[in-house]
Amino acid sequence: TIKAVIFDLDGVLTDTAHYHFQAWQALAHELGISFTEQDNEQLKGVDRLGSLRWILQQAQRQLSPEEETRLMQQKNAHYLELIAHMSPADLFAGVQPLFTELRQHGIKIGLASASKNAAMVVERLGIANQFDYIADANDVVNSKPDPEVFLLAATGLGVATTHCIGVEDAVAGVEAINAAGMTAIGIGEPSVLNRAIKVYPSIQKLKLTDLLKL
Ligand code: G6P
Ligand code: MG
Numbered sequence: 001t002i003k004a005v006i007f008d009l010d011g012v013l014t015d016t017a018h019y020h021f022q023a024w025q026a027l028a029h030e031l032g033i034s035f036t037e038q039d040n041e042q043l044k045g046v047d048r049l050g051s052l053r054w055i056l057q058q059a060q061r062q063l064s065p066e067e068e069t070r071l072m073q074q075k076n077a078h079y080l081e082l083i084a085h086m087s088p089a090d091l092f093a094g095v096q097p098l099f100t101e102l103r104q105h106g107i108k109i110g111l112a113s114a115s116k117n118a119a120m121v122v123e124r125l126g127i128a129n130q131f132d133y134i135a136d137a138n139d140v141v142n143s144k145p146d147p148e149v150f151l152l153a154a155t156g157l158g159v160a161t162t163h164c165i166g167v168e169d170a171v172a173g174v175e176a177i178n179a180a181g182m183t184a185i186g187i188g189e190p191s192v193l194n195r196a197i198k199v200y201p202s203i204q205k206l207k208l209t210d211l212l213k214l
Helices: 016-030 037-043 048-058 065-082 095-104 118-125 148-157 171-179 208-213
Strands: 004-007 108-112 133-135 164-168 183-187 198-200
Touching: 004 148, 016 037, 016 048, 016 065, 037 048, 048 065, 095 108, 095 208, 108 148, 118 133, 133 148, 148 164, 148 171, 164 171, 171 183
Parallel strands: 004 108, 004 164, 108 133, 164 183, 183 198
Antiparallel strands: none
């Protein structure tokens, strides 16, 4: 039986995945490194430093810690500009009805995000107070695909991992959910998220009745 659903943020509850992509692409191009939407699939769910290093590695580049810090700050400043206008209108359709239904069934709602900006984004979306527990990049050492952030969310919710469902748009995120011993639902392309038990094109298509059947 399901006792909790733990959601990823970027790309699952709102379209910030696209803003992360835009900001990483701008940085990569400035460094003379190509970065496509397909490359970005590898970076979804990966933390800030891991993402920067992945991009640098494409060009066999390595930088000093100081230089890495500067570039991460630059990317984040650009990302913050891109999301400056975010409001409750940016919550993906279907999220609020799903949250309401989960609450009515006594199923807990958690967040497991690899982003250090997660708290601010859920605040902007107007849903911060609807989570029973929020785990984000500020609380963990190991980034997805490591299960740490999902395990922390389950502990915070007080629910055994076998009673948790995780919802993710990232390959690394689906791996993290599986590694945590939870059931993984994907949002996106079935061919990309092939380790998820079920994949929906958007969160709007994910219905509580489907979850209850798992
Ligand atoms: C999420 C996104 C990634 C992003 C990462 C770090 O996992 O899917 O695209 O790079 O968070 O976000 P941050 O806001 O901490 O730079
Ligand atoms: Mg995501």
